[in-house]
Amino acid sequence: MAGGAGIMPMVKADAYGHGMIECARIFAAEGAAAFGVAEAREGILLREAGIEQPVFVVVGTVPEIIPAVLRHRLTPVVVDEAILPELSRQAVELGLRVGIHIKVDAGMGRQGLPPADVPAFVRRIRATPALTLEGIMAHFPMADAPDSPNTLGVFARFEAMIREIGDELPAGCRLHIANSGALFHFNRTVLHMSRPGIALYGCYPEGEPHLPLPDGEELHPAMRFLTRVIQVRRVPTGTGLGYGQTCVTGRETILAVLPLGYEDGYLRRLSNRAQVLIHGRRAPVVGRVSMNLTLVDVTDLGGRAAPGDEVVLLGRQGGESIGADEVADWMETISYEVLCLFGNLNDRYYVD
Numbered sequence: 001m002a003g004g005a006g007i008m009p010m011v012k013a014d015a016y017g018h019g020m021i022e023c024a025r026i027f028a029a030e031g032a033a034a035f036g037v038a039e040a041r042e043g044i045l046l047r048e049a050g051i052e053q054p055v056f057v058v059v060g061t062v063p064e065i066i067p068a069v070l071r072h073r074l075t076p077v078v079v080d081e082a083i084l085p086e087l088s089r090q091a092v093e094l095g096l097r098v099g100i101h102i103k104v105d106a107g108m109g110r111q112g113l114p115p116a117d118v119p120a121f122v123r124r125i126r127a128t129p130a131l132t133l134e135g136i137m138a139h140f141p142m143a144d145a146p147d148s149p150n151t152l153g154v155f156a157r158f159e160a161m162i163r164e165i166g167d168e169l170p171a172g173c174r175l176h177i178a179n180s181g182a183l184f185h186f187n188r189t190v191l192h193m194s195r196p197g198i199a200l201y202g203c204y205p206e207g208e209p210h211l212p213l214p215d216g217e218e219l220h221p222a223m224r225f226l227t228r229v230i231q232v233r234r235v236p237t238g239t240g241l242g243y244g245q246t247c248v249t250g251r252e253t254i255l256a257v258l259p260l261g262y263e264d265g266y267l268r269r270l271s272n273r274a275q276v277l278i279h280g281r282r283a284p285v286v287g288r289v290s291m292n293l294t295l296v297d298v299t300d301l302g303g304r305a306a307p308g309d310e311v312v313l314l315g316r317q318g319g320e321s322i323g324a325d326e327v328a329d330w331m332e333t334i335s336y337e338v339l340c341l342f343g344n345l346n347d348r349y350y351v352d
Helices: 012-017 020-029 040-048 063-071 081-094 115-127 150-168 180-185 324-331 335-344
Strands: 035-037 055-057 075-078 098-103 131-137 174-178 225-228 231-235 253-258 275-278 281-286 294-297 310-317 320-322
Touching: 012 020, 012 335, 020 035, 020 040, 035 040, 040 055, 040 063, 063 081, 075 081, 081 098, 081 115, 081 131, 098 115, 115 131, 115 150, 150 174, 150 180, 174 180, 253 281, 275 320, 281 320, 310 324, 310 335, 324 335
Parallel strands: 035 055, 055 075, 075 098, 098 131, 131 174
Antiparallel strands: 225 310, 231 253, 253 294, 275 281, 275 310, 281 294, 310 320
Protein backbone atom coordinates (compact mmCIF):
# COMPACT_ATOMS: atom_id res chain seq x y z
CA MET A 1 0.00 0.00 0.00
CA ALA A 2 1.19 3.55 -0.79
CA GLY A 3 -0.50 6.16 1.39
CA GLY A 4 -3.50 3.86 1.74
CA ALA A 5 -3.72 3.23 -2.01
CA GLY A 6 -3.18 -0.17 -3.56
CA ILE A 7 -0.22 -0.76 -5.84
CA MET A 8 -0.60 -2.35 -9.27
CA PRO A 9 2.90 -3.31 -10.47
CA MET A 10 3.19 -3.12 -14.22
CA VAL A 11 4.71 -6.42 -15.33
CA LYS A 12 4.00 -6.12 -19.06
CA ALA A 13 6.80 -6.75 -21.57
CA ASP A 14 8.07 -9.56 -19.34
CA ALA A 15 8.39 -7.10 -16.46
CA TYR A 16 10.42 -4.69 -18.57
CA GLY A 17 12.82 -7.51 -19.38
CA HIS A 18 13.22 -8.72 -15.78
CA GLY A 19 10.97 -11.79 -15.97
CA MET A 20 7.25 -11.39 -15.45
CA ILE A 21 6.57 -14.54 -13.44
CA GLU A 22 9.50 -14.14 -11.07
CA CYS A 23 8.83 -10.45 -10.49
CA ALA A 24 5.08 -10.96 -10.01
CA ARG A 25 5.74 -13.56 -7.33
CA ILE A 26 8.03 -11.15 -5.49
CA PHE A 27 5.54 -8.28 -5.78
CA ALA A 28 2.67 -10.51 -4.69
CA ALA A 29 4.59 -11.52 -1.59
CA GLU A 30 5.13 -7.82 -0.84
CA GLY A 31 1.40 -7.07 -0.99
CA ALA A 32 0.65 -6.04 -4.58
CA ALA A 33 -3.06 -5.28 -4.98
CA ALA A 34 -3.20 -6.18 -8.69
CA PHE A 35 -1.00 -6.56 -11.77
CA GLY A 36 -0.96 -4.76 -15.09
CA VAL A 37 -0.19 -6.51 -18.37
CA ALA A 38 -0.51 -5.43 -21.98
CA GLU A 39 -1.89 -8.62 -23.49
CA ALA A 40 -4.21 -11.38 -22.36
CA ARG A 41 -1.53 -14.02 -23.00
CA GLU A 42 0.60 -12.36 -20.31
CA GLY A 43 -2.31 -12.53 -17.89
CA ILE A 44 -2.83 -16.19 -18.69
CA LEU A 45 0.82 -16.91 -17.87
CA LEU A 46 0.39 -15.18 -14.52
CA ARG A 47 -2.68 -17.27 -13.71
CA GLU A 48 -0.91 -20.47 -14.74
CA ALA A 49 1.94 -19.48 -12.41
CA GLY A 50 -0.49 -19.22 -9.49
CA ILE A 51 -0.94 -15.45 -9.29
CA GLU A 52 -4.37 -14.81 -7.78
CA GLN A 53 -4.51 -11.00 -7.62
CA PRO A 54 -6.59 -9.15 -10.22
CA VAL A 55 -4.77 -8.92 -13.55
CA PHE A 56 -5.61 -5.94 -15.77
CA VAL A 57 -5.26 -6.16 -19.56
CA VAL A 58 -4.51 -2.47 -19.93
CA VAL A 59 -4.32 -2.00 -23.71
CA GLY A 60 -7.90 -3.07 -24.34
CA THR A 61 -9.71 -6.19 -25.45
CA VAL A 62 -10.67 -7.53 -28.88
CA PRO A 63 -13.43 -10.12 -29.48
CA GLU A 64 -11.06 -13.00 -30.17
CA ILE A 65 -9.57 -12.92 -26.69
CA ILE A 66 -12.81 -12.58 -24.71
CA PRO A 67 -13.05 -16.35 -24.00
CA ALA A 68 -9.53 -16.35 -22.55
CA VAL A 69 -10.21 -13.20 -20.52
CA LEU A 70 -13.30 -14.76 -18.98
CA ARG A 71 -11.83 -18.20 -18.46
CA HIS A 72 -8.77 -16.86 -16.64
CA ARG A 73 -10.60 -14.19 -14.65
CA LEU A 74 -8.69 -11.30 -16.19
CA THR A 75 -9.93 -7.72 -15.82
CA PRO A 76 -10.66 -6.14 -19.19
CA VAL A 77 -9.81 -2.48 -19.62
CA VAL A 78 -12.38 -1.08 -22.04
CA VAL A 79 -11.27 1.70 -24.38
CA ASP A 80 -14.51 2.23 -26.33
CA GLU A 81 -17.99 0.80 -26.67
CA ALA A 82 -17.25 -1.64 -29.51
CA ILE A 83 -16.39 -4.55 -27.23
CA LEU A 84 -19.35 -4.26 -24.85
CA PRO A 85 -22.02 -6.29 -26.74
CA GLU A 86 -19.81 -9.33 -27.31
CA LEU A 87 -18.29 -9.18 -23.83
CA SER A 88 -21.78 -9.05 -22.35
CA ARG A 89 -23.10 -11.87 -24.57
CA GLN A 90 -20.34 -14.27 -23.67
CA ALA A 91 -20.51 -13.41 -19.98
CA VAL A 92 -24.27 -14.04 -19.96
CA GLU A 93 -23.78 -17.41 -21.68
CA LEU A 94 -21.32 -18.44 -18.97
CA GLY A 95 -23.40 -17.06 -16.14
CA LEU A 96 -20.64 -14.64 -15.14
CA ARG A 97 -20.61 -11.08 -13.91
CA VAL A 98 -17.56 -9.26 -15.28
CA GLY A 99 -15.97 -6.26 -13.66
CA ILE A 100 -14.47 -3.83 -16.14
CA HIS A 101 -12.37 -0.68 -15.96
CA ILE A 102 -12.76 2.23 -18.38
CA LYS A 103 -9.69 3.86 -19.91
CA VAL A 104 -10.12 7.61 -20.40
CA ASP A 105 -7.99 9.82 -22.62
CA ALA A 106 -7.54 12.77 -20.27
CA GLY A 107 -4.55 14.08 -22.22
CA MET A 108 -2.37 11.16 -23.26
CA GLY A 109 -3.74 11.39 -26.79
CA ARG A 110 -3.21 7.71 -27.47
CA GLN A 111 -6.13 5.53 -26.42
CA GLY A 112 -9.37 5.68 -24.48
CA LEU A 113 -12.65 7.53 -24.25
CA PRO A 114 -12.79 11.35 -24.37
CA PRO A 115 -13.88 12.63 -20.96
CA ALA A 116 -17.05 14.10 -22.47
CA ASP A 117 -18.18 10.63 -23.56
CA VAL A 118 -17.69 8.98 -20.18
CA PRO A 119 -21.05 9.88 -18.52
CA ALA A 120 -23.08 8.23 -21.29
CA PHE A 121 -20.68 5.29 -21.32
CA VAL A 122 -21.10 4.74 -17.59
CA ARG A 123 -24.87 4.67 -18.04
CA ARG A 124 -24.54 2.20 -20.91
CA ILE A 125 -22.43 -0.16 -18.82
CA ARG A 126 -24.99 0.00 -16.05
CA ALA A 127 -27.67 -1.05 -18.54
CA THR A 128 -25.60 -3.84 -20.13
CA PRO A 129 -26.24 -7.36 -18.79
CA ALA A 130 -23.46 -9.12 -16.88
CA LEU A 131 -21.11 -6.11 -16.80
CA THR A 132 -20.12 -4.09 -13.73
CA LEU A 133 -18.08 -0.91 -13.67
CA GLU A 134 -15.27 -1.46 -11.17
CA GLY A 135 -12.93 1.37 -12.05
CA ILE A 136 -11.85 4.25 -14.26
CA MET A 137 -8.26 4.90 -15.28
CA ALA A 138 -6.21 7.33 -17.32
CA HIS A 139 -2.50 7.79 -18.02
CA PHE A 140 0.00 10.62 -17.73
CA PRO A 141 2.16 11.43 -20.79
CA MET A 142 4.70 13.67 -19.01
CA ALA A 143 4.93 12.69 -15.35
CA ASP A 144 8.66 12.20 -15.92
CA ALA A 145 8.93 15.99 -16.42
CA PRO A 146 8.20 17.41 -12.96
CA ASP A 147 8.60 21.02 -14.09
CA SER A 148 5.92 20.69 -16.77
CA PRO A 149 2.33 21.78 -16.01
CA ASN A 150 1.08 18.92 -18.19
CA THR A 151 0.58 16.35 -15.41
CA LEU A 152 -1.52 18.56 -13.18
CA GLY A 153 -3.51 19.67 -16.23
CA VAL A 154 -4.28 16.07 -17.16
CA PHE A 155 -5.19 15.32 -13.56
CA ALA A 156 -7.52 18.33 -13.42
CA ARG A 157 -9.40 17.03 -16.49
CA PHE A 158 -9.65 13.60 -14.92
CA GLU A 159 -10.91 15.02 -11.63
CA ALA A 160 -13.44 17.26 -13.37
CA MET A 161 -14.84 14.27 -15.25
CA ILE A 162 -15.14 12.27 -12.03
CA ARG A 163 -16.94 15.11 -10.29
CA GLU A 164 -19.41 15.30 -13.15
CA ILE A 165 -20.35 11.63 -12.91
CA GLY A 166 -19.72 11.08 -9.22
CA ASP A 167 -23.35 10.36 -8.39
CA GLU A 168 -23.52 7.71 -11.12
CA LEU A 169 -20.48 5.70 -10.08
CA PRO A 170 -21.10 2.46 -8.22
CA ALA A 171 -19.85 2.07 -4.67
CA GLY A 172 -16.25 0.91 -4.60
CA CYS A 173 -15.43 2.19 -8.10
CA ARG A 174 -11.64 2.55 -8.10
CA LEU A 175 -9.88 5.49 -9.73
CA HIS A 176 -6.25 5.26 -10.84
CA ILE A 177 -3.93 7.37 -12.95
CA ALA A 178 -0.56 7.66 -11.16
CA ASN A 179 2.50 5.99 -12.71
CA SER A 180 6.10 5.97 -11.41
CA GLY A 181 6.73 9.64 -12.10
CA ALA A 182 3.45 10.73 -10.54
CA LEU A 183 4.00 8.51 -7.53
CA PHE A 184 7.27 10.30 -6.79
CA HIS A 185 6.67 13.85 -7.98
CA PHE A 186 2.89 14.39 -8.04
CA ASN A 187 1.72 12.23 -5.16
CA ARG A 188 -1.59 14.07 -4.83
CA THR A 189 -2.58 12.22 -8.03
CA VAL A 190 -2.42 8.86 -6.23
CA LEU A 191 -6.09 7.99 -5.83
CA HIS A 192 -7.31 4.47 -5.06
CA MET A 193 -4.41 2.73 -6.77
CA SER A 194 -1.06 3.57 -8.41
CA ARG A 195 0.58 1.79 -11.35
CA PRO A 196 4.38 1.99 -10.97
CA GLY A 197 6.49 0.48 -13.72
CA ILE A 198 10.09 1.51 -14.38
CA ALA A 199 10.72 2.49 -10.76
CA LEU A 200 10.04 -1.05 -9.58
CA TYR A 201 13.07 -2.16 -11.57
CA GLY A 202 15.39 0.47 -10.11
CA CYS A 203 15.36 3.21 -12.75
CA TYR A 204 14.12 6.76 -12.40
CA PRO A 205 11.27 7.76 -14.74
CA GLU A 206 12.97 11.09 -15.44
CA GLY A 207 16.31 9.39 -16.09
CA GLU A 208 19.65 10.68 -14.87
CA PRO A 209 20.39 13.01 -13.23
CA HIS A 210 17.37 12.17 -11.11
CA LEU A 211 15.37 14.20 -8.64
CA PRO A 212 15.49 13.37 -4.93
CA LEU A 213 12.94 10.85 -3.75
CA PRO A 214 10.78 11.34 -0.67
CA ASP A 215 12.66 10.58 2.57
CA GLY A 216 15.96 10.70 0.70
CA GLU A 217 15.70 7.11 -0.51
CA GLU A 218 17.45 5.84 -3.63
CA LEU A 219 16.46 3.33 -6.30
CA HIS A 220 18.80 0.40 -6.91
CA PRO A 221 18.86 -1.18 -10.37
CA ALA A 222 17.71 -4.77 -10.41
CA MET A 223 19.42 -5.82 -13.65
CA ARG A 224 23.06 -6.53 -14.45
CA PHE A 225 24.06 -7.55 -17.97
CA LEU A 226 27.24 -9.62 -18.07
CA THR A 227 29.35 -11.50 -20.55
CA ARG A 228 32.90 -12.85 -20.55
CA VAL A 229 35.95 -12.22 -22.68
CA ILE A 230 36.24 -14.94 -25.30
CA GLN A 231 39.62 -13.88 -26.77
CA VAL A 232 42.36 -11.28 -26.23
CA ARG A 233 44.29 -10.06 -29.27
CA ARG A 234 47.15 -7.62 -29.86
CA VAL A 235 46.98 -5.72 -33.16
CA PRO A 236 49.37 -3.16 -34.68
CA THR A 237 48.83 0.52 -35.39
CA GLY A 238 46.68 1.10 -38.45
CA THR A 239 44.49 -2.00 -38.04
CA GLY A 240 40.92 -1.61 -39.24
CA LEU A 241 38.42 -3.16 -36.83
CA GLY A 242 35.32 -5.06 -37.90
CA TYR A 243 32.69 -4.44 -40.55
CA GLY A 244 33.11 -1.19 -42.42
CA GLN A 245 36.45 -0.55 -40.71
CA THR A 246 34.78 2.29 -38.77
CA CYS A 247 37.67 2.35 -36.32
CA VAL A 248 41.36 2.16 -37.23
CA THR A 249 43.83 1.74 -34.39
CA GLY A 250 46.07 4.72 -33.69
CA ARG A 251 48.47 2.67 -31.59
CA GLU A 252 49.37 -0.92 -30.90
CA THR A 253 46.15 -2.08 -29.30
CA ILE A 254 45.04 -4.91 -27.06
CA LEU A 255 41.53 -6.01 -27.90
CA ALA A 256 39.09 -8.06 -25.84
CA VAL A 257 36.61 -9.92 -28.01
CA LEU A 258 33.14 -10.29 -26.47
CA PRO A 259 30.72 -13.00 -27.63
CA LEU A 260 27.64 -10.82 -28.05
CA GLY A 261 26.16 -8.31 -30.45
CA TYR A 262 22.93 -6.91 -31.78
CA GLU A 263 21.30 -10.35 -31.69
CA ASP A 264 21.53 -9.95 -27.91
CA GLY A 265 20.13 -6.42 -27.87
CA TYR A 266 23.56 -4.78 -27.84
CA LEU A 267 22.67 -2.58 -30.77
CA ARG A 268 24.89 -1.39 -33.60
CA ARG A 269 24.30 2.14 -32.38
CA LEU A 270 26.66 1.34 -29.51
CA SER A 271 29.53 0.99 -31.99
CA ASN A 272 32.44 3.28 -31.09
CA ARG A 273 30.28 4.89 -28.37
CA ALA A 274 29.66 2.50 -25.50
CA GLN A 275 31.91 1.48 -22.65
CA VAL A 276 32.05 -1.70 -20.58
CA LEU A 277 33.58 -2.61 -17.23
CA ILE A 278 36.50 -5.04 -16.94
CA HIS A 279 38.39 -5.41 -13.65
CA GLY A 280 36.33 -2.52 -12.31
CA ARG A 281 37.55 -0.11 -15.00
CA ARG A 282 35.90 1.33 -18.08
CA ALA A 283 36.99 0.20 -21.52
CA PRO A 284 35.61 1.55 -24.83
CA VAL A 285 33.77 -0.41 -27.48
CA VAL A 286 35.71 -0.05 -30.74
CA GLY A 287 34.67 -0.87 -34.26
CA ARG A 288 31.19 -1.84 -35.35
CA VAL A 289 29.10 -4.07 -33.09
CA SER A 290 28.20 -7.11 -35.18
CA MET A 291 25.57 -9.79 -34.78
CA ASN A 292 27.54 -11.97 -32.37
CA LEU A 293 30.82 -10.21 -31.61
CA THR A 294 31.91 -6.90 -30.07
CA LEU A 295 35.44 -5.51 -29.66
CA VAL A 296 36.69 -3.59 -26.63
CA ASP A 297 39.98 -1.70 -26.32
CA VAL A 298 41.64 -2.94 -23.11
CA THR A 299 45.09 -1.53 -23.79
CA ASP A 300 44.91 0.80 -20.78
CA LEU A 301 44.15 -2.07 -18.41
CA GLY A 302 47.86 -2.86 -18.35
CA GLY A 303 47.59 -6.34 -19.82
CA ARG A 304 45.22 -7.59 -17.12
CA ALA A 305 42.42 -8.67 -19.47
CA ALA A 306 42.27 -12.41 -20.14
CA PRO A 307 39.84 -14.90 -21.65
CA GLY A 308 37.10 -15.74 -19.18
CA ASP A 309 37.16 -12.35 -17.45
CA GLU A 310 33.77 -11.01 -16.44
CA VAL A 311 32.59 -8.02 -18.48
CA VAL A 312 29.78 -5.79 -17.24
CA LEU A 313 27.75 -4.06 -19.92
CA LEU A 314 25.07 -2.87 -17.49
CA GLY A 315 25.48 -2.69 -13.74
CA ARG A 316 28.24 -2.40 -11.16
CA GLN A 317 31.69 -3.92 -10.98
CA GLY A 318 33.99 -2.84 -8.19
CA GLY A 319 33.61 0.90 -7.61
CA GLU A 320 32.34 1.66 -11.13
CA SER A 321 28.89 1.29 -12.64
CA ILE A 322 27.13 1.70 -15.97
CA GLY A 323 23.43 2.48 -15.66
CA ALA A 324 20.56 1.91 -18.04
CA ASP A 325 20.23 5.65 -18.61
CA GLU A 326 23.86 5.90 -19.68
CA VAL A 327 23.44 3.00 -22.10
CA ALA A 328 20.22 4.64 -23.29
CA ASP A 329 22.13 7.85 -24.08
CA TRP A 330 24.58 5.87 -26.19
CA MET A 331 21.67 4.14 -27.93
CA GLU A 332 19.74 7.41 -28.32
CA THR A 333 16.74 5.90 -26.57
CA ILE A 334 15.36 5.49 -23.02
CA SER A 335 16.11 3.12 -20.17
CA TYR A 336 12.83 1.22 -20.76
CA GLU A 337 14.02 0.03 -24.17
CA VAL A 338 17.47 -0.89 -22.86
CA LEU A 339 16.01 -3.09 -20.11
CA CYS A 340 13.55 -4.78 -22.47
CA LEU A 341 16.25 -5.51 -25.04
CA PHE A 342 18.86 -6.83 -22.64
CA GLY A 343 16.42 -8.74 -20.46
CA ASN A 344 14.26 -10.31 -23.13
CA LEU A 345 17.05 -11.38 -25.47
CA ASN A 346 19.37 -13.06 -22.99
CA ASP A 347 19.42 -15.75 -20.33
CA ARG A 348 18.33 -14.53 -16.91
CA TYR A 349 19.57 -15.69 -13.53
CA TYR A 350 18.08 -14.52 -10.23
CA VAL A 351 20.07 -13.81 -7.10
CA ASP A 352 19.04 -12.50 -3.68
